Amino acid sequence: MDDxxxxxxxxxxxxxxxYLKLKNMIEHAVVSGRLKHGDALPAERDIADAAAISRVTVRKAIDDLVDQGLLVRRRGSGTFVVKPVPRMQQTLNRLTSFSEDMRRRGMVPGSRWLDRGLFHPTPEETMTLGLAGNARVARLTRLRTANDMPIALERTSLPDDILPDPDGIENSLYQALSQRSIRPMRANQRICAVLLKDEETELLGVPLGSAALSVQRIAYLDTGRVMEVSTALYRSDAYDLVAELTIGS
Known part of the structure; x- marks a missing residue:
């Protein structure tokens, strides 16, 4: 760390x-690549001792960099470097999967599985998915990444006859379904701003109290049957949602 x-x-x-000298030193180390995304800073006490300054001075410099989004504090773990994420735009007039969307941008999509399996449905899932009394629901919860950077938290529910083996999904859900000739033909989406919970900010690598774009989707088959309900929390510092509007006659 001395280098x-x-x-x-x-x-x-x-x-x-x-405090400004320390802030500039840390910022320059990140911009120059000497400190990389995910690197941990020394403890504030160690920084203060090494630089012969007070912990109050260290705290102010780090607070400013956290506010800028260059550092993130993780409870019980320390302070970490957050690599700036290039902003991306997603149009709302085309139904695409996350994997397809990232590949179209020349990025490598990835997933970190948080939970998946077959479960007894909640009353809301039973109603929205139109499930029979004995049906189960396939749930997928994962952290979606682009070029190994966390971008979104995604929670998806499907009827078990549409997805009988959630453990068989490797990366793209829609690609796996298309191999069985199951494709969404249309979807309704509801978008709102939300504050992330502490555990969600840690997974996404953003500061505590950060906001996200919540995209709730209900996707339909060509028969009109609901095939999927999902909620994705997109990093608001990385995503813009764009819609093209026309003037009605």
Whole structure:
């Protein structure tokens, strides 16, 4: 860490007050690549001792960088570097999967599975999916990534006759379904802004209290049957949702 952050040289550095010198040093280390996404900063006490400054000074510098989104605090773990995410736009007039959307941008989609399997449906799932009394529901909960960067938290429910083996899904749900000639033909989406829970911010690698775009989707087969209900929480610092509007006659 001494090579990435030469804290012993902080007192002699230019740049105004000590907290600003420290902030600039950390920021430059991130921009130059000496500190990379996911790297942990030393504890505030260790930084203060190495730079011969107060912990109050260290806390102010780190607070500013957390507010900028360059660092994130994770409860019980420490402070980590967050690599800036390029903003992406998703149009709302085309039904695509996350994997297809990322590949179209030249990015590599990925998933980290948080939970999946067959379960007894909730009353809401029974009603929305139109399930019979003895039917079960396939649930998929995963962290979606693009070029290994966390982008969205996705929770999906499907009838068990449409997805009888959730464990068989590797990456793209829609691709796996299309191999069985099951394809969504239309969908209704509801979009709103939400505040992320603490555990959600940790998974997405964003500061506590961050907002996200919640996209709730109900997808239909060509028969009109509901095939999927899902909720995806997209990082608001990475995603813009765009719709094309026309003037009605």
């Amino acid at each position: 990435a952050l030469p804290l012993a040289d902080l007192q002699n550095a230019r740049g105004g007050p000590l």
